[in-house]
Amino acid sequence: MPESLLGRMLTNTVWLLGGKGFGAICSLLYLAILTRSLGLKGFGHFSLIFGTSQALVAIAGFQTWRIVVRYGAEHVHNKNWGAFGRLSMLCGILDVLGAIVGSVIAWVVFYQFGDALDINPDLVGTAFWFSVAALWAIVSAPTGIVRALDRFDAATYVEAIVPVGRLIAAVGIWLTGPSLVRFLIAWAVIDLIEAALYWALARYLAPDAINWRVMRQWREALHENLGIVRFFLVTFATATVDAAIRNGPLLAVGYFAGTKAAGLFRLAQQLSQGLGKLSTLLTRSAYAEIARARFAAASGEFRKLVIHTSLLAGGASALIVVLAIVLGKQLLALLGGDAFGAAHVILVPLTIGAAFELASVAFEPVLHSTGNARQALGAKLFSLAALAVSISIFAPTHTATGIGWAVAIAGAIAYIFAGIMAWRKLDTPPPPASAD
Numbered sequence: 001m002p003e004s005l006l007g008r009m010l011t012n013t014v015w016l017l018g019g020k021g022f023g024a025i026c027s028l029l030y031l032a033i034l035t036r037s038l039g040l041k042g043f044g045h046f047s048l049i050f051g052t053s054q055a056l057v058a059i060a061g062f063q064t065w066r067i068v069v070r071y072g073a074e075h076v077h078n079k080n081w082g083a084f085g086r087l088s089m090l091c092g093i094l095d096v097l098g099a100i101v102g103s104v105i106a107w108v109v110f111y112q113f114g115d116a117l118d119i120n121p122d123l124v125g126t127a128f129w130f131s132v133a134a135l136w137a138i139v140s141a142p143t144g145i146v147r148a149l150d151r152f153d154a155a156t157y158v159e160a161i162v163p164v165g166r167l168i169a170a171v172g173i174w175l176t177g178p179s180l181v182r183f184l185i186a187w188a189v190i191d192l193i194e195a196a197l198y199w200a201l202a203r204y205l206a207p208d209a210i211n212w213r214v215m216r217q218w219r220e221a222l223h224e225n226l227g228i229v230r231f232f233l234v235t236f237a238t239a240t241v242d243a244a245i246r247n248g249p250l251l252a253v254g255y256f257a258g259t260k261a262a263g264l265f266r267l268a269q270q271l272s273q274g275l276g277k278l279s280t281l282l283t284r285s286a287y288a289e290i291a292r293a294r295f296a297a298a299s300g301e302f303r304k305l306v307i308h309t310s311l312l313a314g315g316a317s318a319l320i321v322v323l324a325i326v327l328g329k330q331l332l333a334l335l336g337g338d339a340f341g342a343a344h345v346i347l348v349p350l351t352i353g354a355a356f357e358l359a360s361v362a363f364e365p366v367l368h369s370t371g372n373a374r375q376a377l378g379a380k381l382f383s384l385a386a387l388a389v390s391i392s393i394f395a396p397t398h399t400a401t402g403i404g405w406a407v408a409i410a411g412a413i414a415y416i417f418a419g420i421m422a423w424r425k426l427d428t429p430p431p432p433a434s435a436d
Helices: 002-060 064-077 081-113 121-136 140-148 152-159 161-176 180-205 218-224 228-257 259-275 277-296 299-336 338-359 363-369 373-424
Strands: none
Touching: 002 081, 002 121, 002 161, 002 180, 002 228, 002 259, 002 299, 002 338, 064 081, 064 140, 064 228, 081 121, 081 140, 081 218, 081 228, 121 180, 140 152, 140 180, 152 161, 152 180, 161 180, 218 228, 228 259, 228 373, 259 299, 259 338, 259 373, 299 338, 338 373, 363 373
8 A cells, every 4th residue: 555655646746747857848948049049138137027927926826726635635535526616616716816916916016116126127017917917827726626636647738838838939939039028928828828728627627526506606615624714824824935935036136136147046046946846746746645645544654655755855856966066067058058157156056955845845745734734834934034044144245156055055944844843743643624
């Protein structure tokens, strides 16, 4: 049985890795087109606009997929499609509310604080509408539906739309006259297409749950999943903190060092995230599998799944750091040209931070599935505090490189605190559906 638990998780990861591996190749290709077409300063503007929109998406997205998986896994296990559909609709409504709130925040950020981000005034309107499109393309709820149904294979095909679409668009724009605005419009349209396809996939996979007859009763989900409001608030706070940790450093570089430095930082960040992509993939599959195992498997089997996952992630973490040190400079120069080779000193600490995130991939699912989501939030808060303090110390003198090391320090802090909390909860009995 332990092998089957780990085997299912690895199977899901392989499906994700196949899609993301293909996507990573496409990403590297269109990233090279972006950097070489726009130049260092133009790519810096693109990075600040894209990074700001991603921060808004992370904050306004509410991470409802975690709610669907956390509570929906049991509904799927019991084949209670009515409850699953009502839960899914509730999360879909939360996504819409998030998009509305996020659009308001985007207007404030770009029209009131655009100067602080060093964004060209001529691009403020474009940046705002790009962020609005990204917010309305949030697919958190349908993503959770597909993961709760354990259909990572089907999701792979839909998620391939974004990298393939971006690559095709990048090549077309490059050949017909590259411009920052054209790249942003293409990215926005592709995101909206993916959102529509994700909802169509959810409907296809669970027609008994994703239909108007069931979903219009979404208010009942608040009573059927007791503790869901508290879980939502904690995960929303966690997502907000995580957004600050992920996107704050890039915005800090734009503020302290300007647009060109932001371009260097963004390329290094993209490559470090590419090297550490396994952390995202393992998180997606581990979160769903650990949520199911918590109530469907014995305590010893649950513990072994977490230990095996952590060992696998730890080995991969060491590997990506070595790759960044040995091949990082060559990869950066290959992607962006000689002007971007200087980002190697930024890439190494960013990859160390990504490695800590990968090594801790099992911790948050354990805390959520055992009813300790607030402790996961506590670890993120410690990490954010460490990041803020480190940036305040390093940024004024070391600028982008110092901020990179601030990311590494924050990653180490999160790993230590989340790890201690998770290991203490491994033998905690499964919480009832109402607990959190």
